[in-house]
Amino acid sequence: MGHALDYLKDELVELETNGLLLHPRTMQGPTGARATFDGREVINLASNNYLGLSNHPRMNRAAEEAAERFGAGTGAVRTIAGQMQMHLDLEERFAAFKHADAALLFQSGFTANAGTVAAILGPDDVIVSDRLNHASIIDGARLSKAEIKVFEHRDPADAERLLTETAKPGRRQLLITDGVFSMDGDIAPLADLVEVAERRDAIMMIDDAHASGVLGTGGAGTVDHFGLHGRVDIQVGTLSKAIGVLGGFIAGPPHLIEWLQNRGRPYLFSTSPPPPVVAACIEALEIIRDEPDRLERLWSNTRFLKDGLHELGFDTGGSETPITPVITGDETATQTFARRLFEEGVFCPAIVYPTVAKGRARVRTIVTADHTPEDLEEALAVFDRVGKELGLLG
Numbered sequence: 001m002g003h004a005l006d007y008l009k010d011e012l013v014e015l016e017t018n019g020l021l022l023h024p025r026t027m028q029g030p031t032g033a034r035a036t037f038d039g040r041e042v043i044n045l046a047s048n049n050y051l052g053l054s055n056h057p058r059m060n061r062a063a064e065e066a067a068e069r070f071g072a073g074t075g076a077v078r079t080i081a082g083q084m085q086m087h088l089d090l091e092e093r094f095a096a097f098k099h100a101d102a103a104l105l106f107q108s109g110f111t112a113n114a115g116t117v118a119a120i121l122g123p124d125d126v127i128v129s130d131r132l133n134h135a136s137i138i139d140g141a142r143l144s145k146a147e148i149k150v151f152e153h154r155d156p157a158d159a160e161r162l163l164t165e166t167a168k169p170g171r172r173q174l175l176i177t178d179g180v181f182s183m184d185g186d187i188a189p190l191a192d193l194v195e196v197a198e199r200r201d202a203i204m205m206i207d208d209a210h211a212s213g214v215l216g217t218g219g220a221g222t223v224d225h226f227g228l229h230g231r232v233d234i235q236v237g238t239l240s241k242a243i244g245v246l247g248g249f250i251a252g253p254p255h256l257i258e259w260l261q262n263r264g265r266p267y268l269f270s271t272s273p274p275p276p277v278v279a280a281c282i283e284a285l286e287i288i289r290d291e292p293d294r295l296e297r298l299w300s301n302t303r304f305l306k307d308g309l310h311e312l313g314f315d316t317g318g319s320e321t322p323i324t325p326v327i328t329g330d331e332t333a334t335q336t337f338a339r340r341l342f343e344e345g346v347f348c349p350a351i352v353y354p355t356v357a358k359g360r361a362r363v364r365t366i367v368t369a370d371h372t373p374e375d376l377e378e379a380l381a382v383f384d385r386v387g388k389e390l391g392l393l394g
């Protein structure tokens with residue numbers, strides 16, 4: 001049995017030899033500003049729990065109550081027998097949160113992206129995509145069978161060149177970018193990209209996974225941050241990061257949403273999000289409104305940690321958001337760096353090739369609203385100590 005799969009053993013050995021085999025740490029207890037991984041309590045700079053909502057008492061209570069009243073699961077896909085009023089309520093609230101006309105809930109940001117790109121384009125069309133766009137965009141592009149053209153990172157002129165070169169009568173073109181890039185924390189030049197899309201008559205789509213709840217007034221996202229309401233056709237959001245739970249969203253015009261309700265394959269062929277998840281997401285949007293200080297703390301913590309790392313002498317790249325990379329360059333040194341930081345009480349992952357370019361290895365830090373000044377001062381002291389120990393600082 002299983003001999004036909006033996007080649008996977010060789011592949012795994014190869015991954016291990018190249019230091020690319022993943023060994024995720026295991027959390028004991030909930031996520032938070034401090035959390036316990038592999039039996040050790042550390043300052044957690046690894047999560048996407050930007051606003052500290054994942055374990056917020058109001059969220060936990062909303063999930064509990066929904067489980068009591070509506071059960072743990074829905075029992076079917078939306079279009080068969082799995083739609084509850086709370087799914088519609090969440091969609092209405094998310095559309096309002098995004099200042100969009102309508103919104104559609106997916107099981108994750110990944111399926112929202114992949115399902116949407118695949119549903120709106122076909123083999124005759126073209127997708128013009130930033131070099132650093134997320135894997136779910138790339139998968140959706142492949143599923144659509146459209147031609148895929150990659151523009152240089154944050155380069156609207158290159159995007160325009162590709163749109164011009166691939167234009168043909170009757171051919172649809174999609175210009176797509178992440179709002180905030182997950183490995184560098186830089187922001188897409190959305191105003192310029194929107195102008196390019198308008199000039200070239202292309203569909204403009206933004207994946208705001210790391211910007212929803214983080215950028216813009218009230219966390220409305222990148223479109224709001226740049227004041228581009230009404231000029232971006234499709235906004236993708238996730239409920240898995242700042243919103244603190246799990247799920248994905250498409251926000252846009254009603255005819256897009258209705259099309260996805262009929263042709264979006266993850267929506268049609270995968271069971272709807274369970275009541276505790278949906279109820280907690282609804283509660284999250286309320287908390288974001290009721291506790292605006294969370295967003296303020298996220299940004300003051302961001303400035304504090306970023307400035308601190310910079311002053312210590314680390315290369316923090318071009319980040320403008322709560323994602324701050326500490327770029328060390330060398331792959332092996334970065335792995336050692338991450339391991340020593342963890343041993344000294346700070347958890348942030350090593351990100352190496354192929355996730356980032358060779359020679360651009362880094363540990364990635366993400367602060368949350370829940371980190372206290374003491375947490376961040378302690379984290380900076382550890383960075384200083386370990387950085388000096390490993391010769392990463394002058």
Ligand SMILES: *Cc1c(COP(=O)(O)O)cnc(C)c1O
Pocket residue numbers: 108109110111113134136178182207209210238239240241246247248
């Ligand atoms: C995390 C992420 C996703 C996937 O979102 P999930 O809800 O976790 O599936 C999609 N796009 C980007 C840019 C992301 O960072």
